[in-house]
Amino acid sequence: MLTCKEVSLLASKxxxxxxxxxxxxxxxxxxxxxxxxxxxxxxxxxxxALMLNVGKNGKSFMSESVKLSKEARxxxxxxLDKVSH
Amino acid sequence: xxxxxxxxxxxxxxxxxxxxxYSIGRVRYPDVAEDLVQETLLAALKxxxxxxxxASEQTWLIGILKHKIIDYFRKVSRDKTQELExxxxxxxxxxxxxxxxxxxxxxxxxxxxxxxEQEQFIKTLQACIDKLPPxxxxxxxxRELDDVKNEEICELMSISTQNNLWVMLSRMxxxxxxxxxxxxxxx
Numbered sequence: 001m002l003t004c005k006e007v008s009l010l011a012s013k014x015x016x017x018x019x020x021x022x023x024x025x026x027x028x029x030x031x032x033x034x035x036x037x038x039x040x041x042x043x044x045x046x047x048x049a050l051m052l053n054v055g056k057n058g059k060s061f062m063s064e065s066v067k068l069s070k071e072a073r074x075x076x077x078x079x080l081d082k083v084s085h
Numbered sequence: 086x087x088x089x090x091x092x093x094x095x096x097x098x099x100x101x102x103x104x105x106x107y108s109i110g111r112v113r114y115p116d117v118a119e120d121l122v123q124e125t126l127l128a129a130l131k132x133x134x135x136x137x138x139x140a141s142e143q144t145w146l147i148g149i150l151k152h153k154i155i156d157y158f159r160k161v162s163r164d165k166t167q168e169l170e171x172x173x174x175x176x177x178x179x180x181x182x183x184x185x186x187x188x189x190x191x192x193x194x195x196x197x198x199x200x201x202e203q204e205q206f207i208k209t210l211q212a213c214i215d216k217l218p219p220x221x222x223x224x225x226x227x228r229e230l231d232d233v234k235n236e237e238i239c240e241l242m243s244i245s246t247q248n249n250l251w252v253m254l255s256r257m258x259x260x261x262x263x264x265x266x267x268x269x270x271x272x
Contacts, residue, residue: 005186076097
């Protein structure tokens with residue numbers, strides 16, 4: 001029987017790579033009996049799906065109130081002007 | 086549909102905030118994020134002739150910024166001190182006991198379903214990401230947000246084996262999950 005630590009690794013790896021048959025069997029056997037790992041696996045799945053969705057929509061993940069500072073704007077403008085003129 | 090390119094003088098007012106938000110969401114340091122925006126616009130200016138007008142100007146600029154961010158991650162990963170950090174991350178074990186059982190307990194957790202809740206959830210998640218060691222946060226961005234392939238992450242972050250990558254990703258997810266548990270108030 002795999003430990004919770006080993007299962008947490010498989011629950012994570014599962015999001016990034018196909019598990020081997022042996023890994024899958026060990027994982028399923030464990031979570032059929034362990035509620036904490038079952039819940040853990042489900043929840044990191046949800047966060048993973050949510051993030052991929054945020055990334056796909058090209059969303060910045062930051063609120064609209066975050067803005068480029070006035071000083072930075074000035075500095076970038078000077079740098080651009082140097083190249084274009 | 087073909088897109089026309091706007092006057093580069095208009096780029097900062099049009100796209101400055103959008104590019105900055107994208108950048109700061111991934112690199113966390115304001116001065117680095119600003120530099121990346123500048124590098125992006127300079128590169129765009131030089132590559133103006135190559136813009137085919139197939140993607141919108143904003144998509145085109147974000148595409149350039151994405152590459153600049155990956156270059157930045159690659160550059161910081163070359164730093165030798167990073168290796169030490171990897172060991173520290175792998176060795177410390179705050180979450181499991183010696184028998185490999187959970188040391189922490191997860192409370193029942195409700196998934197944000199309404200869009201306002203989701204926005205709040207993402208804010209909490211962002212705060213939790215900020216608490217991760219910088220290299221872990223980079224890993225999160227590349228894997229979870231930008232869906233960069235495993236081999237590419239190993240290459241650009243100088244992670245020696247895929248197995249190390251699985252361990253780092255797993256630790257990152259346990260840490261994040263724990264932080265969300267403390268900070269995300271479930272109904």
